[in-house]
Amino acid sequence: MKSTILPEPLKPGDLLRVITPSGALREFKAFKQSVEIWRSRGYRVEVANDIQHNWGYLADKDENRRHQLAQAWEDPDCRGILCARGGFGSTRILENWTWETNSSTPKWLIGFSDITALLWSLYNAGISGVHAPVLTTLADEPDWSVERLFNWVEGRPLPPLKGCGWGGGVVTGFLLPGNLTVATHLLATPLLPNLDGVILALEDVTEAPYRIDRMLTQWRLSGALAKIKGIALGSFTRCEPPANIPSFSLEEVLRDRLADLSIPIVSDLPFGHDSPNAALPVGGLVTLDADQGILTLMSKE
Structure with missing residues (x-):
């Protein structure tokens, strides 16, 4: 368990750079709408010239996406990095990657889904990113979710999130x-953070119950779940069983694989794929109340 450095709050006029570290951009209308949301708040948003490139299912070749990330991270005028979308590919650019933390002021990194790998890698370097909507999803968020993201990056406190408590006390x-x-694909790699004492918050999309079962079983067998203090579960969107095939429900799988861990668990929290996707600080100090079903951010340290 480790504390992280929180970047300085953003303010209107700050420069933000858009990158595509993962999959190729496809949702151009939603992307432009989301960029406009940031610009309407007074931010200067610089979109990379190669934003519409693709290399197969990736946004570009690894070296080009890695260069795009490095340019944004090392730019002294840039205060934050907005990820265009998820998909797949961020783990590929993290091979032989080191976050430069000496010559640049820590800046905001914002995204979710495949951006998990970047956020967790940055957490390993001691810097807090934000698990929050990417630029192909922000425009579809409810107003309170959009405001939550801006409240956090601009230095204002966040209200608690309410879900379904499984019991087990407060941690x-x-x-x-x-x-x-x-x-799951970071297990047994150098990218996996030290999980001792963390509260793990997980979500997913379009994974059948047996696949969720398989991944959580891998977590169990790896010993990783024995290290954590609690689990916060967000939305598992479109994770229904296949039609006409015998299956457990998603709820049954989650309960079967997690309920016997004897740690506080809260499910049905409003974050993940599809709306709403409430912003969550990576490395933020939180309290998880599994009796009341509440996740509360305790500190900005």
Whole structure:
């Protein structure tokens, strides 16, 4: 369990750079609408010239996407990095990657889904990012979710989130939010953070119950779940069983694989794929109340 450095609050006029570290951009209308949301708040948003490139299912070749990330991270005028979308590919650019933390002021990194790998890697470097909508999803968020994101990056406190408590008491720890599929593929790699004492926050999309079962079983067998203090579960969107095939429900799988861990668990929290996707600080100190079903951010330290 570790504390992280929180970047300085953003303010109108700050420069933000848009990158595509993962999949190729496809939702151009939603992307432009989301960029406009940031610009309407007074931010200067610089979109990379190669934003519409693709290399197969990736936004570009690894070296080009890695260069795009490096340019944004090392730019002294840039205060934040907005990820265009998820998909797949961020883990590929993290091979032989080191976050430069000496010559540049820590800046905001904002995204979710495949961006989990970047957020967790940055957490390893001691810097807090934001698990929050990317630029192909922000425009579809409800007003309160959009405001929550801006409140956090602009230095204002966040209200608690309410879900369904499974019982097990109250625990405090550093929050590590991410996508279950991406996080599972970080197991047994140098990118996996130290999980001792963290509160793990997980979500996913379009994964059948047996696949969720398989991933959570891998977490169990790896020993990783024995280290954490609590689990916060967000939305598992379109994770229904296949038609006409015998299956457990998603709820049954989650209960079967997690309920016997004897740690506080809260489910049905409003974050993940599809709306709403409430912003969560990576490495933020939080309290998880599994009796009341509440996740509360405790500190900005």
